[in-house]
Amino acid sequence: MPELPEVETVRRGLQGAMEGSKIVKAEARRKDLRFPFQKDFVARLEGQTVTGLGRRAKYLMADLASGDVLLMHLGMSGSFRVVKDENAKTQGKFHHPRNDDRAHDHVMFRMSSGADVIFNDPRRFGYMKIIARNALEDEPLLKGLGPEPLGNEFDAKMLARSCADKKTSLKAALLDQRVVAGLGNIYVCEALFGAHLSPRRLAATLATRKGEPTDRAELLVEAIHAVLNQAIKAGGSSLRDHRQTSGELGYFQHSFQVYDREGEKCQSAGCSGIVRRFTQNGRSTFWCPKCQK
Numbered sequence: 335m336p337e338l339p340e341v342e343t344v345r346r347g348l349q350g351a352m353e354g355s356k357i358v359k360a361e362a363r364r365k366d367l368r369f370p371f372q373k374d375f376v377a378r379l380e381g382q383t384v385t386g387l388g389r390r391a392k393y394l395m396a397d398l399a400s401g402d403v404l405l406m407h408l409g410m411s412g413s414f415r416v417v418k419d420e421n422a423k424t425q426g427k428f429h430h431p432r433n434d435d436r437a438h439d440h441v442m443f444r445m446s447s448g449a450d451v452i453f454n455d456p457r458r459f460g461y462m463k464i465i466a467r468n469a470l471e472d473e474p475l476l477k478g479l480g481p482e483p484l485g486n487e488f489d490a491k492m493l494a495r496s497c498a499d500k501k502t503s504l505k506a507a508l509l510d511q512r513v514v515a516g517l518g519n520i521y522v523c524e525a526l527f528g529a530h531l532s533p534r535r536l537a538a539t540l541a542t543r544k545g546e547p548t549d550r551a552e553l554l555v556e557a558i559h560a561v562l563n564q565a566i567k568a569g570g571s572s573l574r575d576h577r578q579t580s581g582e583l584g585y586f587q588h589s590f591q592v593y594d595r596e597g598e599k600c601q602s603a604g605c606s607g608i609v610r611r612f613t614q615n616g617r618s619t620f621w622c623p624k625c626q627k
Contacts, residue, residue, distance in 0.1 A: 336408045338392060338483065338516030339562055339586065340570035344414055345389045351416045351449035352384045352396065359444040367440060368409060368461040378402055378464050379443070391479050391515035402464050405475065409459030417450045479515040483558050488514065490540075490555045494547035497537040506615050507537035514558075519617050520571060520593050521561050527592045528557030530602070532626045533619045564589065592620040600625060 336344075360379040362371045372378075378400070386397040396404040441453040441462065453460070465473050480496065481488040496513045497504075507513050508522045517525075526533050531550055540551040565571065568586035587594075591601045592609050600607040600622040607624025 336392065336570070337518035337521055338389075339521070339565035339568075341392050341394060341408065341516070342389055342566050343570045344408070345387055345394055348394075348414055348416065348451060349387050351445055351447050351451055352443070353387045354384065355445040355447035355449075356381065356383045357443050358446050359442075361442040363440050363442070367455060367458045368407075369463070371462070372464060375462070375464060379404065384445075390476060391482070391511060392518075393476070397467070401467050403467050403470060405463045405465055405473075406453075407461050409455060409457065409461065411457040412453060412455035412460030415452050415454065417452065418448055478512050480511060480513045481515065483514050483516060484562055488555070490547035490551040493555055494541035494551045495545060497551075498541035498545045500537040502537055503533060503614065504531060504535045504537045504540070505533035505619060509615070509617075517558070519619075520590075521558075521565065523593045523620050524561045524591055525554065525557040527602075527621065527626060528561055529553040530625050530627065532623075533614060533621050535627075592622060595620060 357379050358381075360376045362375055365371060379398070382398040382400050382402070384396050385399055388395045388397070392407065394406040394408075396406070398404060436454075438454045438456045439452050440455055440458070443451040445451060453462075463475070470476060481492060493514070497507050500507050502510075505522055505526065508517055508525070509519065523533070529550070531554060540548055540554065542548060565586040568589065571587040571590075595609045596611040598609050600609060602622065602625045605622065605625045607622040609620055609622055611618055611620050613619070
């Protein structure tokens with residue numbers, strides 16, 4: 335499942351083709367993806383100018399001049415490509431098609447910028463929905479999402495308050511989208527390693543008895559910021575379903591410190607530990623038992 339850096343990379347890659355341009359033509363080439371398309375899906379898009387292209391957690395959000403917002407989720411295997419002619423030449427450093435089977439091209443936007451923006455999704459776990467902007471706060475898909483980890487409001491105090499009364503593990507807390515939005519398994523493992531904190535540690539240990547942030551909370555927020563910024567700069571990580579890119583979609587996987595490095599020597603300076611893997615909440619967790627406490 336693409337995490338925040340991958341979705342942010344897609345947003346930046348689509349920005350030039352979509353932002354400020356009109357949707358001249360829209361096509362939904364099937365009745366549904368993960369969920370059925372709204373009956374007026376095409377009608378509410380055609381003729382509308384995309385006034386802004388943003389991101390909330392793992393969602394792409396296209397603001398339309400009409401006051402609607404097009405909410406888009408990549409799912410497990412969804413990807414966008416931007417083409418300008420019948421030869422389907424791709425533009426943008428990070429936008430090489432992940433899937434060459436055009437049978438999985440399910441949605442197309444023809445933009446006044448001269449580009450076609452095409453959504454391809456072999457597994458059809460992605461989805462799109464049009465929502466009135468003034469109804470976003472009540473949208474079930476967005477309601478309850480926590481702060482953006484790279485936003486101004488996310489700091490050690492906020493993280494400590496969110497974790498103070500939790501009886502779950504630190505890793506489980508970070509994967510909870512109500513605590514912080516957009517983090518997934520890869521970047522939680524990497525951030526915990528960067529902060530030298532065990533994924534098994536109780537989340538509540540980030541706060542003092544008075545609810546103030548501990549030094550661990552400060553270190554963890556710094557590590558989350560560092561890992562996400564590095565991953566975005568690298569274009570995210572290309573793994574599993576995302577290996578079908580040309581290789582330029584993302585290369586942060588070459589910088590993993592612990593994720594998918596089971597049995598390898600710990601990358602921390604002076605540490606002689608070995609990276610281990612165990613299953614936690616149904617997900618693989620990678621960590622160094624020697625330096626992550």
